[in-house]
Amino acid sequence: MSKSEMIQTDIGSVLTAEEIAEIDAELAHVPYKSGAAIDALKIVQANRGWVSDQCLQGIARHLDMSAEELEGVATFYNLIYRRPVGEKVILFCDSVSCWINGCDDIKDKISQTLGIDYGETTSDNSYTLLPVPCLGACDRAPVMMVGDDLVTHIDHEMVQQLFASAEQGSAE
């Protein structure tokens, strides 16, 4: 074990008992601890919205992985957030069927309404806007997910209704 890792051990675990219990449940059916890496990242993210450096190190320690190895995994996937996000993430489909059905225009409308572009979060921290590959609801294009909800056949009016109350402007 390296020196830097040993120093980290002294901080104690940053994960909650519930998170650890959930991760351990995943560990029960993988032959190697690192096999639960993605599940663990998702568990922690579900709890906290994103995966901070500290959490990443905590998970890595729990899974006997190096922080680097887990970082390699975390940064590979679209749905693991290594920076803070708003309360709800808008996954806006910009793939082909939605594009044919005018999603660029809808995206502009959302950006205008919320005052944020892709990768940004509203200043009241309620929304983060991200593009997502085809959501598999092309028959109902244009579509997006707002938090856990699939929103289909989006038009300007719906955007207005959904987001009018959110504060304008992007936050750092």
Add this chain to the structure above:
Amino acid sequence: MEKVLTRNIGVDQKPTDLKAYEANGGYQGLRKVMAGMSPQDCQAVISDSNLRGRGGAGFPTGMKWSFVPSDDKCTPGHKYLVCNADEMEPGTFKDRLLMECDPHQLIEGMILSAYTIGADISYIFIRGEYLLAIQRLRDALKECYASGLLGDNILGSGYSLNMYLHPSAGRYICGEETALINALEGKRANPRAKPPFPQVSGLWGRPTIVNNVETLCNIPHIIDRGADWFKTLGLGEDAGTKLFGVSGRVKNPGCWELPMGTPIREIIEQHAGGMRDGYQLKGFLPGGGSTDFLTTEHLDLAMDYNVIGAAGSRMGTGTMIILDDRTCPVGMVLNLIRFFAHESCGFCTPCRDGLPWSRQVLQDLEEGRGQPEDLETLSYQIKYIGAIGNTHCALAPGAMEPLQSALKYFYDDFKQHISSGRCPYH
């Protein structure tokens, strides 16, 4: 026509729970097998049935399974069955329907498949964004464990199987079966080199079968009703039914179960209701974002693997994307290439750096900066990136399919972008 895969799916798209599923003949196939069919018997039926994989490549399922070494031919240990439910191919929305509305059909198919290949552990690798499907599968799995359909000693047969749900962290390449295996191992989802094929060295180095959701949903019916019955379902040379879908500017976009070999015109004009008013059909991708464009001249072709193949495209996932006359083909291809470039795993050079290069040329064209030599560059890139074997996996060649066929069929549109210095559709 008889509905097979969607028989439990009503217009309201309500989920089918265990009771309802069983009431409509569900788990009959499984009971039959557990009461006395051997894995070899099942294998024979599936091989006989001519079922071809519905994940996109159309590989014969029976043949794929037959490559799994029998216990006496491999070191002792687990074998795995994995359901590929990562549906992320642009324009594809069929597996979602099957999982949201009839989760037990998939589970029964997986138990039977696992039994056939001798797997004792199975995974459903599902797209992370499919929250509703995840919830319904989770509930269905619980029901199965509670009623002895999964776990130890299934239905008293002595056969045991565990099934786990793995929601993905999101990445198109995870749909590629070996990348999927890496993702299941908790790693970066780079595809693996083949050989060795997963059938002999897959998940955690063990024999593994990866099948698409729709493929697996066919299994209970084939086992229950036989290979001959299944073969009679298709209109042409391919067996069974298939979920076909249409998106784009049609009157009634959607997804329907139809016989294999249904003519394209029927799918677009009858089921999808034809083009929306004021729009003309210009072309279409027959089976998702990584298939070649076909055009009006191909409307009377049957949706059969070989027929579509002979026409220069692929059946792919069977979900079509329609290009209408008011949508820019260059823009459409740019949208697709941007997707593929972003979803490249970054492992091999032609895909990682070649696709962004194509994207750049298309963007120049679309934004009015195109130069005459750009079209040559695109052809060069197609040759460079587009052939299977040039890249490490099939993502990049797939990405080139819409581009190469767009250049073939819509060459004038490309030229016009250059000559007029802007996108004529804007």
Add this chain to the structure above:
Amino acid sequence: MPTIFIDGQELQVNDGENILEACLNAGLDLPYFCWHPAMGSIGSCRQCALVQYQNEDDTRGRIIMGCMTPVTEGARFSLKAENATEFREAVVESLMLNHPHDCPVCAEGGECHLQDMTVMVGHRDRRYSGKKNTHRNQYLGPLIHHEMNRCITCYRCERYYKDYAGGTDLGAQASHDHLYFGRHEEGVLESEFSGNLVEVCPTGVFTDKPFLKQYSRKWDLQSAPSICNGCAVGCNIAPGERYGKLKRVHNRYNHEVNGYFLCDRGRFGSGYVNSDARLDYAGIKQADGSYMAVHQQQALETAASWMQGKKVAGIGSPRASVEANYLLRELVGAEHFAAGFSEAEAPLMASVRRILQTTQAMIPSIKQIEAADAVLVLGEDITHTAPRVALALRQSVRNKSFELAEQMGLPQWQDAAVRNLAQDQRSPLIIVSAMETRLDDIASQCISLAPDQIAEFAVSIVEALAGEPSSNKQANQIAEILQSAKNPLIISGTSMVHWGIVNAAVAIAESLCTEPSGCMLSLCIPEANSLGVALLADKSSPSLPDLVNSPPEVLLVVENDLQRRLNPQQMEQLMSAGTLVISMDMLENATLGASDMVLPAASYAESQGSLVNMEGRAQRYFPVFEPAAERLPSWQWLLKLAALTNHKSLSKIEHFDQVVAACAKSQAEFTNLVDAAPDQSFRDRGLKIPRQTHRYSGRTAMNAGVNVHEPQQPHDHESPLAFSMEGLNRDQPAALTPYVWSPGWNSNQSLQKFQAEVDGPLKGGTAGVKLLQSSASGATQKASCEAVEMQAHHWQLVPVHQVHGSDELSVNTDEIAEMAGMGFVSLGAAVAHKLGVSEGDGVVLASGGTEVSLEVRILQRVAKNCIGFGLGYAETLYLRAGSLATLAVDAQWQRPQPQLIASDKATPDPIVAEGGSAHV
């Protein structure tokens, strides 16, 4: 041997190899990036494309990757087909999309594999109109510089660092064209083998940081074949010089020893050669304690007059060459020649010598170590005591996976597939040590025992092997593992300074020799020429304490800082006024400071000589450049002294080759020494081997600032190498290969042009010669040693060896000093807890009358009653292995602030790989 066809040419190829290897073996120039001979294929770069044809009638064929395609009988390929050449060019063109166009100022320029391949595929004009992706670089410590924009994503760095060298803190991040290779956070790379990244990376992403500070182009470096003197492994190195400075050290391929890789001590630890603390002139101590500088001749004459008619003794050195030690022995006579080992080391080295001469076990080369399928390590943390061997052990544990792969018909070079298949199944590696080791991560078993118990445990294994299962189940089980292995290896050594351990290790190896498998035995010894000097000492040779007890009238010390071997009282006694001490060495040290005369010795880079490594292999190093000022190689000082004192046999000798010949004649063990390298008379097609490249530039200008007249090039009368660019650099004898270069192959990848076949020996053979042969007689040792008696509240001191820190010379390099940190004590978590200290706190350690304050390092695995001390640090110089110590919290301790001596860390800028997670 299958036959294949490449562009119609019929080739006989090796079974089981891939087409890329076949092409390279046939001398064809097939570009590649991600493939590496030691790491196999993954097929990621797609550069090694050829066209394969189904049969003779197939004219279209299809593109295949050479590195991923096994040779098969009758297969047909084309390298020249237009679609193949076009494809290869397209690969380079797309790699170049984001590549900076700064070759002329890039640190890799002129030895860049990407540059070579770009020229090879003929790519010239850029068609891409977009903006380049850029990345932030990371601070990776004082040794490695990071320049991510140059990355071509071949994955070699990650595969080398993680898969090959077992590092955990560097790898791939992000994806698509945002791929990034770096650490999770900025910081010092942890691997002891990080320096190989410099040579593994085909571009300039990872470069030699100390070299950047005194940069020269590869073609401007003057190089000579050399041997690392960092430890007893004897890795072959190619140091490069310009302007009288040693600029950098590259690996020099030796098929049987180091292959392609060095440890960081070897690569970065030569900075001392350029140190300000180097001695330039001879000096004679004045009454006031200062030294008066004198010329060589004057010093020699004075020394000769001191020696005339006096009782003269000599102290040799385990870090000086065989030749220097031999001359010293002859000069003073064997009965007055001390090998220069410490009191504890001397008997150990004597028995190692005896063991290596008599054992039936095979003494393996590193290459052979890689082939072991079960390894037992007794008492060594090999990563720190024989680093390159540890790297070999990391490969040996993979033999299990190769076995599995073979069952599936999978070739070894299918690297990712073999790893996926085997997952964590490894060949057994059992480590029995007092403390955790850097190989614990791949060990099948780690057993923590105090040194005495290690010896006892090993004896139980011997008993179990003899069919008398002991009460120790673990020992029985290990015996079984070893017995069922096809190629077992026992590793031990002197690092615990414990004769019982070495002895029992030998006994295990000997018992296994009665099995059909036989057994390999590898003993790690302390210094680069420990074995060489041990071979020169005989029974009549005095030990250092003997000399202390009856000091000679005149004492000649050759390259040995006695402070590291004697305690202060002994040192005082030996160097006392009664004895005239004449010392030759490179760097100021305590011994020079206490001598009456000091003579400036040349470093390894300025002299030639032979070193005998831990396997008994004699290897020759040659001067890279001429010694500056009035420095002389020790062998020359001694030869001149012999002449002035009219020594009976030596005074007839003038040249190095004659010294070698005399040494070879003097004793049977050295008979083969003459074969370590060709002698001075060797000529390649009439010419000496040039140290300078054909493109060596600015030779006439280099000194222009001093004198506009170009000085004459120095002549080298002692070796077959010339200080010149004239001569041939092609297929010369392996021992005379100063650097590798071949037309079109400017990078170190040109090595393949020098290899007889991919990953095989050089066309010029393998450098060096084995001096010792295994014997049939068997090494019988009497197994007895005194156990340490424990006392309450005391701990037993265990030496902790450090790649950076324990070695005498390399720590005089700024970067290595920074890596080494300060003297430390290693405690188990329980002891630390009991004392109430944590990592980085201070404790006062008292042992045998010495009291020192040391920094605490906490370990996961420590044997009961043991604590470790960092060996070789100024603070720990007088602590002795095996003695007892007490510990107390140091109330005055201040946590050491991280001291940046050598590094250039600017701002602590947490790196986020561009596009970190893809969307956010």
